Amino acid sequence: MPKREGTTIAGKRDPKTRVKPTLDEIAERANTSRSTVSRAFSRPDLLNPKTVAQILAIAEEIGYRPNNMARALSTGRTGNIGLLVPDIANPFFPPLIKAIQSQADALGLCLFLGSSGESGARENTLFERLAGQTDGIILASTRLSEAQVKIHAARHPITLINRDMAGLPRVLIDTQAAVMEAVGFLAENGHRHIAYLSGPKESWSNQQRMEAATEACRRTDMRLSIIPLSEPSFEGGEAAAEEAVAAGVTAILAFDDLTAQGAHARLSALGIDVPRDISLIGCDDALPAMTYPALSTLSGLSQEAGRHALKLLCDAIEHRDGSQDMKVVLGARFILRDTAGPAPAGDAKDRDRS
Amino acid sequence: MPKREGTTIAGKRDPKTRVKPTLDEIAERANTSRSTVSRAFSRPDLLNPKTVAQILAIAEEIGYRPNNMARALSTGRTGNIGLLVPDIANPFFPPLIKAIQSQADALGLCLFLGSSGESGARENTLFERLAGQTDGIILASTRLSEAQVKIHAARHPITLINRDMAGLPRVLIDTQAAVMEAVGFLAENGHRHIAYLSGPKESWSNQQRMEAATEACRRTDMRLSIIPLSEPSFEGGEAAAEEAVAAGVTAILAFDDLTAQGAHARLSALGIDVPRDISLIGCDDALPAMTYPALSTLSGLSQEAGRHALKLLCDAIEHRDGSQDMKVVLGARFILRDTAGPAPAGDAKDRDRS
DNA sequence: TTGAAAGCGTTACCAC
DNA sequence: GTGGTAACGCTTTCAA
Numbered sequence: 192m193p194k195r196e197g198t199t200i201a202g203k204r205d206p207k208t209r210v211k212p213t214l215d216e217i218a219e220r221a222n223t224s225r226s227t228v229s230r231a232f233s234r235p236d237l238l239n240p241k242t243v244a245q246i247l248a249i250a251e252e253i254g255y256r257p258n259n260m261a262r263a264l265s266t267g268r269t270g271n272i273g274l275l276v277p278d279i280a281n282p283f284f285p286p287l288i289k290a291i292q293s294q295a296d297a298l299g300l301c302l303f304l305g306s307s308g309e310s311g312a313r314e315n316t317l318f319e320r321l322a323g324q325t326d327g328i329i330l331a332s333t334r335l336s337e338a339q340v341k342i343h344a345a346r347h348p349i350t351l352i353n354r355d356m357a358g359l360p361r362v363l364i365d366t367q368a369a370v371m372e373a374v375g376f377l378a379e380n381g382h383r384h385i386a387y388l389s390g391p392k393e394s395w396s397n398q399q400r401m402e403a404a405t406e407a408c409r410r411t412d413m414r415l416s417i418i419p420l421s422e423p424s425f426e427g428g429e430a431a432a433e434e435a436v437a438a439g440v441t442a443i444l445a446f447d448d449l450t451a452q453g454a455h456a457r458l459s460a461l462g463i464d465v466p467r468d469i470s471l472i473g474c475d476d477a478l479p480a481m482t483y484p485a486l487s488t489l490s491g492l493s494q495e496a497g498r499h500a501l502k503l504l505c506d507a508i509e510h511r512d513g514s515q516d517m518k519v520v521l522g523a524r525f526i527l528r529d530t531a532g533p534a535p536a537g538d539a540k541d542r543d544r545s
Numbered sequence: 546m547p548k549r550e551g552t553t554i555a556g557k558r559d560p561k562t563r564v565k566p567t568l569d570e571i572a573e574r575a576n577t578s579r580s581t582v583s584r585a586f587s588r589p590d591l592l593n594p595k596t597v598a599q600i601l602a603i604a605e606e607i608g609y610r611p612n613n614m615a616r617a618l619s620t621g622r623t624g625n626i627g628l629l630v631p632d633i634a635n636p637f638f639p640p641l642i643k644a645i646q647s648q649a650d651a652l653g654l655c656l657f658l659g660s661s662g663e664s665g666a667r668e669n670t671l672f673e674r675l676a677g678q679t680d681g682i683i684l685a686s687t688r689l690s691e692a693q694v695k696i697h698a699a700r701h702p703i704t705l706i707n708r709d710m711a712g713l714p715r716v717l718i719d720t721q722a723a724v725m726e727a728v729g730f731l732a733e734n735g736h737r738h739i740a741y742l743s744g745p746k747e748s749w750s751n752q753q754r755m756e757a758a759t760e761a762c763r764r765t766d767m768r769l770s771i772i773p774l775s776e777p778s779f780e781g782g783e784a785a786a787e788e789a790v791a792a793g794v795t796a797i798l799a800f801d802d803l804t805a806q807g808a809h810a811r812l813s814a815l816g817i818d819v820p821r822d823i824s825l826i827g828c829d830d831a832l833p834a835m836t837y838p839a840l841s842t843l844s845g846l847s848q849e850a851g852r853h854a855l856k857l858l859c860d861a862i863e864h865r866d867g868s869q870d871m872k873v874v875l876g877a878r879f880i881l882r883d884t885a886g887p888a889p890a891g892d893a894k895d896r897d898r899s
Numbered sequence: 900t901t902g903a904a905a906g907c908g909t910t911a912c913c914a915c
Numbered sequence: 916g917t918g919g920t921a922a923c924g925c926t927t928t929c930a931a
Contacts, residue, residue, distance in 0.1 A: 213908055224918045229910060239916060259677045261908030263614045264923045280639045282835065289634045292660045301674050304658040306646045320655050323613045425835045449835055456837035481779045481803055482836045483810040567924055578902045583926060593900060615924035618907045
């Protein structure tokens with residue numbers, strides 16, 4: 192390793208100025224030791240106030256910035272956390288990321304972001320890379336297998352969002368009650384046959400919703416067509432909408448808002464009016480805040496989820512041993528807006544006939 | 546610093562297994578030196594292939610992961626890059642972030658994300674924090690003052706997105722031609738008075754658009770009402786739309802898609818039909834891919850911008866000295882969709898009268 | 900082709 | 916209250 196005193200980039204006025212001031216630099220100027228300077232930052236209470244003041248002044252003067260890497264190497268704490276999401280472009284995630292980011296900020300933590308493109312393999316690589324530079328990682332609705340999550344969890348603190356694995360801290364947005372409400376609303380409004388556009392099979396959220404929809408339809412004696420989405424995207428929603436129409440439903444419950452919007456677009460293209468001809472309900476409440484017309488949906492709570500997740504993660508990082516089976520469940524609700532209403536008259540007749 | 550051999554978390558089978566295997570660990574097992582093991586990873590070509598193979602095997606067996614922090618401390622390279630955006634929830638950014646993320650991924654770089662909540666002060670703090678753990682930072686349309694950017698740039702490689710500062714590598718999405726196209730379209734379709742919903746004053750993009758709109762209206766002899774947005778959000782768009790209506794325009798050009806959607810919502814709430822009564826044009830093409838009805842807009846190119854930005858940043862990191870004034874300009878275009886069309890008949894009469 | 904050893908910038912233990 | 920010093924895990928020069 193070469194000496195790299197007074198490297199290329201020139202100092203300001205002081206000829207002695209190095210590129211990056213260090214603790215030793217300050218120690219020298221303050222005529223004190225490295226340890227004392229270090230303490231001036233980490234535990235000033237242990238020091239003579241005058242010493243602290245002097246050190247801080249010098250630090251300020253020469254523009255000292257503590258080196259996180261060195262600190263991390265020594266303490267084993269990085270002050271960073273990681274967040275892995277399947278697709279940052281999916282509107283469900285930005286609010287969640289934002290919530291986590293701003294809370295991390297408040298805690299003085301920096302955020303590593305990984306967007307895996309819905310690929311489990313990529314997620315593994317990303318996890319591996321992030322694990323080395325973070326104190327813990329939040330896994331949001333990822334495509335990782337249970338086994339893989341467990342392996343990772345054994346090495347590194349983890350918090351899960353929308354995935355229910357016993358033994359790991361997790362926060363779940365429970366949409367089952369909301370799905371029931373929504374289906375109940377449709378039943379009361381004369382609908383007899385509805386579709387559920389089903390998302391990724393591995394998705395806990397999707398399993399929950401499908402299960403609730405099935406149960407709710409059973410109770411209300413409605414017919415349910417489950418239509419799998421080719422992918423949880425706008426385009427996926429478009430294609431699925433067509434199938435729903437072919438199936439003859441009068442209402443569509445979509446896996447999420449994005450697919451609901453795709454469905455809306457396709458329905459309109461087919462000359463089908465929402466909600467006059469077909470009612471449409473999304474999920475997550477991610478898009479309605481930025482789109483018109485206002486989509487009926489199930490409330491999202493992604494921000495609350497983010498906040499809780501970070502909190503759980505921090506707890507997990509603190510006492511890595513006492514892994515009490517922490518689990519936070521947030522209950523979503525049905526939000527009626529402009530895209531859902533009574534079944535069309537023709538269908539009401541169907542009901543009379545039957 | 547205490548010895549922390551065989552810490553809490555138990556090894557698998559080998560009683561000697563520490564929590565985190567290190568180079569020395571491998572060296573010991575392979576009966577070789579730390580240096581050799583290090584080289585087996587960084588410069589295997591310098592070593593006897595057999596030695597390399599043996600080392601790699603052992604590494605694999607005990608699950609060795611190089612410690613990024615230590616490596617960074619020694620080399621001065623972190624392998625991380627930072628990205629600062631004003632608001633990740635603004636739909637312009639996710640695609641951009643995604644593009645940068647996936648390319649960073651391909652290059653083996655990890656991404657630090659900072660979302661500043663549109664606050665310059667916060668951005669400074671974030672920058673400071675990220676600078677210590679990244680090799681370079683991409684600043685996307687931030688609210689930092691020129692002076693501050695310069696200060697930061699002097700210490701740390703930077704690339705700018707949508708900000709035109711000479712001397713720094715930057716990528717710009719030029720929407721002026723697109724604005725001209727859009728205004729031209731409106732002029733040809735009988736509009737005589739339009740509004741521009743103006744975004745943040747410090748925003749380069751906003752300045753560009755406003756300037757182009759002004760010039761285009763001058764040329765086509767149209768009246769232009771500039772309406773400042775209280776904030777570049779859905780709500781901001783709603784409020785501004787009301788002012789636009791009061792001003793009596795027949796078309797609205799919005800700062801971005803999000804504000805356009807807000808405007809759309811308010812117009813509809815007021816019983817004003819888009820595009821029959823008022824034409825509406827957004828900018829960035831961020832939302833149309835996930836909303837219905839399809840918004841007319843100016844193409845976004847945020848993904849291309851992201852790709853170029855990362856490329857420029859990497860260049861800047863390589864040869865930190867030869868700061869050739871790199872500047873990439875991407876030209877946006879007007880995209881006509883469902884929300885813009887001819888001026889209402891009544892207005893056409895206005896024109897006849899004048 | 901390999902090894903020894905000197906850093907990188909901190910922290911934290913131990914002694915004064 | 917303060918200072919010396921050994922880590923933290925890795926890279927890289929220099930010598931063998």
